[in-house]
Amino acid sequence: MNASATASARGGGPATLTSAGFVLPDYDRTIGLILPAVADAIGAHDVPGGPAARAALGLPTSQRACVVLVDGLGLLNLTERASQAPFLRSLLAAGTDLCSGYPSTTAASMGTFGTGMSPGRTGMVGYTARNPVTGGLANLVSWDGASSPREWQREPTVFEQVEAGGISVTSVGPRKFAGSGLTEAALRGGSYRAAESLPDRVDVALFELMGPALVYLYWGEVDKTGHHHGWGSRQWGNELATLDRELARLARSLPRGTTLVVTADHGMVDVDRSQRWDVAQTPALKEGVELVAGEPRALHLHVPAGPDAGERSHAVARRWAATLGSAAVVALGDDAVADGWFGPVAEHVRPMIGDVVVAMTGRATVVDSRTQSRMSLELVGVHGSLTPHELTVPLLTVQA
Known part of the structure; x- marks a missing residue:
């Protein structure tokens, strides 16, 4: 400023x-790099910015990729509670950091993650935002009060572009998000497989990775637990440990030629x-x-x-x-x-x-x-502002 x-x-x-x-987001190094980089790594070379993003992140070529986004798992949050996540801790030294955009919140970050564009381009500028048509509040998570997802968020998604290139794209998440406004705005393209528990989502991801594919797995319980109990709580640590065990199982079970990427949309403060x-x-x-x-x-x-x-x-x-x-x-x-x-x-x-x-x-x-x-x-736990705890997220990779 x-x-x-x-x-x-x-x-x-x-x-x-x-x-x-505060730190100002570096829009040349946000989570918007991840999907273009992964797309280029698995052969979807027509995604704009893909080669440059892959070079920036150092991703190797692979037959298939699984991208796991853990809602609310900021890099500093993870580092400070790493004793409860031995698998993720083992990846930190070789990993790197990226940032969310502003505001550091799910709706804005998912728009950037799904399109590679800044919140100023996607219109995903907060948990709620003023709807220019009605003048009222639009909730960009529940999509209450918002216009149609494609009218609100006009940028093409990476999933659409990868699918157009002939590579299978599958999103794995809760049933309630299938076809939701936020999903259609930020992550439209490919198919959606509903699975509720984390073990079930890991199993679905592994099934979908049997052929050349891009699989996206979302897990929101870390963020939910942080909101209700705080990221410094015993409950948050327990949720982190559960996540860590299942991600370790996912990594052990990957078919050869798969790149696993673990990241987050934002961090949290209490x-x-x-x-x-x-x-x-x-x-x-x-x-x-x-x-x-x-x-x-x-x-x-x-x-x-x-x-x-x-x-x-x-x-x-x-x-x-x-x-x-x-x-x-x-x-x-x-x-x-x-x-x-x-x-x-x-x-x-x-x-x-x-x-x-x-x-x-x-x-x-x-x-x-x-x-x-x-x-x-x-x-108790909140996010959205410009502190390093809220903005900085991990980029952790495993090559099978």
């Missing part, structure tokens, strides 16, 4: 992304309840804001449209910066776009990004009890 934008948004405060403990604000109960945060979108660690604030919208945005930014102090970096949306928070931004996506955007520091959060469920207000 440039100094003038920071100063104007934070009432003259000197904070920058670096001094706030909340500090003393650093939580509720927009509904805080007049200075509520004033002048027509719609609060995003999530508790990464907020989009929309002001009423009109000739004075720019002035309103500046006023909202000043009030939020004064209220939150060092718990947040507050920026005008145009400044955040110009400074690359969302990567390249398409014209139709810009209205989905807030007039003001807010990234929370440390373990702080801002909630809005007017629109969030009671359960979501009580989450």
Whole structure:
């Protein structure tokens, strides 16, 4: 963020992304490289950016590949709890790190993972986002309030391109995600095999890998457990250990000529309840804001449209910066776009990004009890912001 934008948004405060403990996503080295690289490695050479991505990640050629995405398994989270994951720990030394985009949340990351494009291109700019057509909130996980997936997310997916090249593509995940809005937006293409337990998903993946193929396996329980108990909890460690055992079995059972890739969509921090604000109960945060979108660690604030919208945005930014102090970096949306928070931004996506955007520091959060469920207000583990714990994810590989 440039100094003038920071100063104007934070009432003259000197904070920058670096001094706030933040890192800006490197959009040349995000999880968007993984599927193009894997596609090129297994012979789907028409995927744009595939050869360069494969060179960047150092993937060898192979007959088939299995890509496992573990929701919420940030690299720093894994490293700090690695004693409970001996198999994954054994891969860390030879592995590398990538980053999610901003915000560091599932919807945005899955858009980048599935297309290779930034959130500013996919329109997957948060857990919730303003729907430019209706003006209301669209939930980009449940897809409530959003337009059709292909209208919202217009970029071609890697799965579509690999399938068009004649290579089998199979996604393995829970039945409820088959044909869902998020799946159609970010991961459309190929076939979908429903399996609920992790052992069943591993078994399905191994069956689908009998021929030349790209198999994608999703596991969400690490993220779910972190949300409810925190990533520092005993329950999170137990879930990590269960994951580790099944991934070790998957690796042992791979047919020869298979590349296994394990990665994640984002990491996680545990909340500090003393650093939580509720927009509904805080007049200075509520004033002048027509719609609060995003999530508790990464907020989009929309002001009423009109000739004075720019002035309103500046006023909202000043009030939020004064209220939150060092718990947040507050920026005008145009400044955040110009400074690359969302990567390249398409014209139709810009209205989905807030007039003001807010990234929370440390373990702080801002909630809005007017629109969030009671359960979501009580989450322990959260993500979305620009800290290394949230942004940095592992890239671990096994060659059979």
